[in-house]
Amino acid sequence: MTVDPQDRVTPASTAPAGSADRASGGDPVSAAGWVDxxxxxxFFTDTSVCIGCKACxxxxxEWNGVPTSGLDLLGMSYxxxxxxxxxxxRHVAFVEQPRPAGQHPASxxxxxxxGMPAAGPPGRTGxxxxxxxxxxxxxxxxxxxxxxAGCLDVCPTGALFRTEFGxxxxxxxxxxxxxxxxxxxxYGVIDRxxxxxxxxxxxxxxxxxxxxxxxxxxxxxxxxxxxxxxLDELRERAATxxxxxxxxxxxxxxxxxxxxxxGVGGDGAFFLLLDEPEVYGxxxxxQVSTRDLPRMWRRAGLAALxxxxxxxxxxxxxxx
Amino acid sequence: xxxxxxxxxxxxPILKPPVWTWEIAAYLFTGGLAAGSxxxxxGGQLTGRPEVRRAGRVVALAAVxxxxxxxxxxxxxxxxxxxxxxxxxxxxPMSVGTWILGAYGPAAGLAAVAEVAPLLPDRxxxxxxxxxxxxxxxAAGLAAxxxxxxxxxxxxxLLADTAVPSWHxxxxxxxxxxxxxxxxSGAGVGLLAVPPAQAGxxxxxxxxxxxxxxxxxxxxxxxxxxxxxxxRIGRPGRLLRxxxxxxxxxxxxxxxxxxxxxxxxxxxxxxxxxxVATRFGVFQAGVASARDPKxxxxxxxxxxxxxRAAEGDR
Numbered sequence: 001m002t003v004d005p006q007d008r009v010t011p012a013s014t015a016p017a018g019s020a021d022r023a024s025g026g027d028p029v030s031a032a033g034w035v036d037x038x039x040x041x042x043f044f045t046d047t048s049v050c051i052g053c054k055a056c057x058x059x060x061x062e063w064n065g066v067p068t069s070g071l072d073l074l075g076m077s078y079x080x081x082x083x084x085x086x087x088x089x090r091h092v093a094f095v096e097q098p099r100p101a102g103q104h105p106a107s108x109x110x111x112x113x114x115g116m117p118a119a120g121p122p123g124r125t126g127x128x129x130x131x132x133x134x135x136x137x138x139x140x141x142x143x144x145x146x147x148x149a150g151c152l153d154v155c156p157t158g159a160l161f162r163t164e165f166g167x168x169x170x171x172x173x174x175x176x177x178x179x180x181x182x183x184x185x186x187y188g189v190i191d192r193x194x195x196x197x198x199x200x201x202x203x204x205x206x207x208x209x210x211x212x213x214x215x216x217x218x219x220x221x222x223x224x225x226x227x228x229x230x231l232d233e234l235r236e237r238a239a240t241x242x243x244x245x246x247x248x249x250x251x252x253x254x255x256x257x258x259x260x261x262x263g264v265g266g267d268g269a270f271f272l273l274l275d276e277p278e279v280y281g282x283x284x285x286x287q288v289s290t291r292d293l294p295r296m297w298r299r300a301g302l303a304a305l306x307x308x309x310x311x312x313x314x315x316x317x318x319x320x
Numbered sequence: 321x322x323x324x325x326x327x328x329x330x331x332x333p334i335l336k337p338p339v340w341t342w343e344i345a346a347y348l349f350t351g352g353l354a355a356g357s358x359x360x361x362x363g364g365q366l367t368g369r370p371e372v373r374r375a376g377r378v379v380a381l382a383a384v385x386x387x388x389x390x391x392x393x394x395x396x397x398x399x400x401x402x403x404x405x406x407x408x409x410x411x412x413p414m415s416v417g418t419w420i421l422g423a424y425g426p427a428a429g430l431a432a433v434a435e436v437a438p439l440l441p442d443r444x445x446x447x448x449x450x451x452x453x454x455x456x457x458x459a460a461g462l463a464a465x466x467x468x469x470x471x472x473x474x475x476x477x478l479l480a481d482t483a484v485p486s487w488h489x490x491x492x493x494x495x496x497x498x499x500x501x502x503x504x505s506g507a508g509v510g511l512l513a514v515p516p517a518q519a520g521x522x523x524x525x526x527x528x529x530x531x532x533x534x535x536x537x538x539x540x541x542x543x544x545x546x547x548x549x550x551x552r553i554g555r556p557g558r559l560l561r562x563x564x565x566x567x568x569x570x571x572x573x574x575x576x577x578x579x580x581x582x583x584x585x586x587x588x589x590x591x592x593x594x595x596v597a598t599r600f601g602v603f604q605a606g607v608a609s610a611r612d613p614k615x616x617x618x619x620x621x622x623x624x625x626x627x628r629a630a631e632g633d634r
Contacts, residue, residue: 076330083332093329154481156414157403176403177396179339180414183482183610188335197396278617281329285620285627289481289488290411296477296491303476303495304469306532307359310503311465314525315363 026265028147032162040166041209043218043226043269044234045140046241047280048253050225052078052138056090059220063205064089067193077136083281084141086193089202090217093280095137139280140217140226143168143189143202144257145268146288151181151190153290159199166231166268167204175199186264186286204268231268238272250274256282263287326621328613335483337610343394345603347387348475349505349596351421352498354383355472356506356529358428362465363521365458372521374435375513376506377461381432384425391421413478420474424467430460472502479606485616486609487602489547496536497602503529504567505595507574511588516579523574526591530571533598534564540602546618550605559601566594 029037060066069087074080077094084091145167152160152168159174160181170190177197181190190201205215209228213219218228227234238255245253252274257267263286277284328334338344361376363369392401405422409415434457440450476498480491487494503525510522537560541551550556570590577583609615 095329150483153411154414156407156409156412156418157400158407158409159403174403174406175397176400178404178414179394179396180412180482182336183338183340183484185336186483188333188483191336192339192396199396276327278327278334278613278621279329281332281334281613283334283616283620285624286483289483292488292491293411293413293477293481296413296480299492300473300477300495303499303532303536304473306496307355307469307472307499307503310528310532311359311363311525314507314528315367315521317521317524 026147026260027166028149028162028265029164029166034162034164037164037166039230039232040268041204041229042145042166042231042234042267043142043204043215043228044238044272045142045269046225046227046238046272047137047139048241048245048250048272048274049223050092050138050140051223052092052094052136053222054081054092055220055222056140056217056226057081057088057092059216060090060202061088063208063216064203066200084143084187084189084191084201086191086196086200089142089200091141093137093139093141095139095275095279097135097137097275097279137274137280139271139273140221141280141282142217142269143204144187144264144270145202145204147260147265147268148288148290149264150184150186150288150290153288153293154180154184156180163206165204165206165209167206168268169203169206170199170201172198172200184289186283186288202269234270238270241272245272263291326614326617328617331613333611334613334616335485335610337607338482338484339396340394340603342600343390345600346596347390347394348498348599348603349501350383350387350390351475352472352502352595352599353505353509353592354380354387354424354428355468356502356504356525357383357509358424358431358461358464358468358506359503360506360510360522360525361431362461362468363525365461367521369514369518369521371514371518372510373461375509377428377432377435377457379509379513380428380464384421384428388421388425413474413481417471417474417478420467420470424464424471427460427463427467431457431464433457434460469499473499479602482606484606484610485619486544486547486550487606489544489619490540490551493536493539493543494602496532497540497598498536500529500531500533500536501595501598504533504570504591505529508570508588508591508595511570511574511584511591513588516577516581516584519574519584522588526571526574526587530567530591533567537564537598547609547615550608550615551601554608556601556603556605556608559597559604563594563597563601566590566597570594 067087074082077096079094081088081091149168157174157176159171163169175198179192181199190199192199208215214228218226235258242253242255254273256273256277257270260266357376357380361373364372392398395401404418408419434453437450437453440446473495476494479487480494507522507526507529511519541548570587573583573587
């Protein structure tokens with residue numbers, strides 16, 4: 001499965017890297033010009049077992065040499081990272097939610113801070129009936145490594161490219177910081193680093209997986225909330241997990257980004273969530289903007305024709 | 321507009337707001353100005369109006385030079401601007417724009433330089449240039465005009481091909497706003513630079529450009545549902561209203577000003593200012609739509625519910 005570095009080409013410079021004409025789903029690796037590529041690799045992040053320890057955030061920073069994001073107390077539960085940025089390639093979201101569980105009636109109040117911990121974890125009474133009406137949702141967010149990646153499509157330098165593992169990576173020696181990818185990402189992931197000028201994001205540890213290793217975050221995760229592997233396998237495993245959770249009465253468990261027919265052709269990094277995506281700060285129905293690109297060019301062409309006609313008309317339309 | 325309920329993560333934006341700053345909004349103006357001026361210049365060239373031709377060519381060169389400077393300045397790594405030339409990518413409107421500018425810029429530059437021919441001496445090497453430059457300038461002027469409509473409209477695709485909700489959703493209408501704004505600013509140059517007696521084509525161009533722009537802007541504001549809101553409220557809304565008022569004033573002055581050189585010139589200034597206001601308004605409306613999660617969540621939620629309902633019917 002090793003790839004000779006000599007054979008590593010930047011697909012964008014040798015083949016049309018874009019996927020604008022392609023229907024959703026499909027194989028982005030061979031579309032990018034790779035031959036005999038290894039299976040597509042990805043992340044399955046199962047938020048139902050995330051304990052919010054942030055080991056993933058730390059391991060990612062350590063391995064990838066990501067600069068500190070500074071001490072910034074945001075006053076949002078235990079989340080002081082806030083969002084995925086150029087300096088945070090994993091972000092653990094903490095959602096505090098008043099939510100009736102079991103037979104408990106919904107409390108009329110809104111979100112409340114849990115306060116200092118008591119002897120045991122809140123709501124731990126051994127049965128669904130006895131749970132408190134307050135819950136925590138934790139989720140380790142990351143770049144989705146879309147099948148149809150908007151960032152990759154719009155990159156004008158070829159700095160962003162599709163790896164042989166189907167992931168999307170920025171080449172920092174090419175990026176000139178134009179910032180187009182930042183606006184093209186439907187998840188708000190890729191970001192320009194102040195003072196550096198270039199864009200940065202998760203590489204799915206291209207160096208580690210290229211050497212047969214596991215990405216740092218997945219390796220550090222103590223609960224296997226972050227699982228790394230061939231995407232096909234992860235999708236099967238995720239489907240089983242959702243079925244299990246439904247059986248156990250967690251009816252809100254759902255997968256996010258697993259569907260190859262969604263607006264980005266499915267994500268290389270997908271999630272099991274316990275509530276609507278927007279609760280975690282994820283877009284409910286993301287679409288790659290280049291999906292509409294042929295229609296956009298047609299409209300621009302029409303406008304260009306109108307512009308030409310107006311100019312011709314202006315000079316032919318009168319004697320003076 | 322009823323304020324619908326939606327969930328979010330502590331009210332934080334889902335999208336990253338564009339990292340582009342005022343330079344890109346300014347480039348939308350200067351790029352359009354260059355395109356409009358080149359069309360004006362070519363019209364002057366082909367219909368024997370040397371003053372119109374000269375003004376158009378000179379302004380086109382100035383505007384395209386400013387454009388290049390603004391685009392390079394906005395990069396995170398300006399010294400790497402030439403990395404844009406590594407690839408030609410049809411899926412990237414910025415790459416397409418790079419090559420449009422690459423074709424347009426030198427042509428517009430050559431056409432403007434050719435205007436110095438009458439100032440050169442009759443003899444010697446410069447005398448040769450004096451004889452060679454006019455035909456070269458004519459060819460270059462036509463080449464610049466041929467690529468000008470692409471330069472004037474691709475920027476609409478540049479903005480629309482993003483996840484920025486109010487830019488993306490406006491893709492059917494933005495090219496007409498930008499095409500009209502480019503024509504109106506080019507017409508503004510004509511009204512400013514040539515005597516009213518020769519400004520007939522510029523006046524007609526102002527009317528047609530303003531019509532196209534107002535038509536497109538009206539659709540942007542009224543046909544996008546919730547995503548039209550950022551174009552109507554706050555600072556972007558004020559800029560776009562100012563742009564519209566200036567456009568109307570400029571056209572009225574151009575049409576009704578008759579033989580007055582002052583009124584004609586003021587109309588030109590109004591049209592140029594209108595184009596600046598419109599470009600900054602459109603730019604800032606998009607930025608505002610990316611900052612508020614409501615513009616990301618609500619339309620997507622609606623789309624999702626519609627799709628699920630359709631699947632349920634089947």
